[in-house]
Amino acid sequence: MPWRVSVGLVPSRVLSLLVPPTCWVCGAPAPASVAGPLCAACRRTLPWLPAGCCPRCALPAHGRGGCPAARQAFDAARSVVAYEGVASAAVRALKDRGGVRLAAMMGAQMAASLPPEFLRGARIVPVPAHPFRRRVRGFDAAALLAAEVAARCDRPLDADLLRRRGWRGRQRGASRAERLAAGRLVIELRRPIPPPAVAALVDDVHTTGATLHACAMALRTGGCERVVALTWARAL
Template identity: 35%
Template structure:
């Protein structure tokens, strides 16, 4: 309850005062033009599956022998500097107004990719974690992205049916095991549709891939992962 009241207060203050840049603190924008210039955007080449930056076109060693549900994962920027601070404020401090400018950055990435989709699906939180946080940051990004791209948002198409511990600090294998079987998709909403699966940060891609397998079991078409940031 205390955590929920804290982010409600933060959101209320955002309504009273103009936004301040998360990078430098200047007034007027959540991300000022100067701080946008220092963001390191991911550039090609990167792994065709997980989106990890590579010195060559192809598949990284981790993905070479894996079965993949996703066509690929695209991340907009490195998880550092203003982007890292923005994600922290959005995710843990109730600064939900950040979802709009961050989704704008994500939308700006799509014209340079081959993503074509009929709907957008956010990575879901477990109901318990949703109650604790009060909102799902991935859903906020997906909602704003849907508006900016004119692509329908499928609310409730994917659900997290098993509570999982945080992925932070886990190895790649532990991350994969942690989310195994944690998601379920609704065939009535996703069958036959090409989808964009949205999350805030990609580290190994384990969560996105597991969501992809759940969507595939519900007969979804092609699925691409899209995240704001890529962690090292």
């Protein structure tokens, strides 16, 4: 009979002796007592964003087109690190493996980076994952981060306020209508929000801002007076 260990029944301290913790990014040994989810070398090379980023789009500098968030529906945006190098590998690890310790590290860094007024009066709303992806992976990176930020900043978590629609399954064999639907981003509000409503959208990465904009539009339609966006990483 094969020897089996049910991980759920093994205390985490015993488990860490059986399976030594390794860095989520590079796989090097990362002692749980000192290192958290990343090894010392990866922690040292996290590409922190500088102080003084644009309060609207979270970029350190604008290109020729000016602030990309000028026509987007959120009022302010903040991020912690640039989406490159170790940070993009950490986001990939969070998306693919759903590390609770990784989410805790990112959430702590997000919470610590905020000026006190940023989340004033805000409910914390994760950017919704597509249900297909959530089913496949069994977890949702934005929801993990939103829970961490809500707990650390003592704000209410509104985890299912938004819902994403649209088909994101395999393209092969899909009908033309399904392919068209796949390219469309539809965010729905599940219930109205009583005024004065303030929402802080939380996601792992802020890239073009299109998803944050779609979420902010849905929140505004539902009565939100102020919407801010908080992400761990910002694509430059």
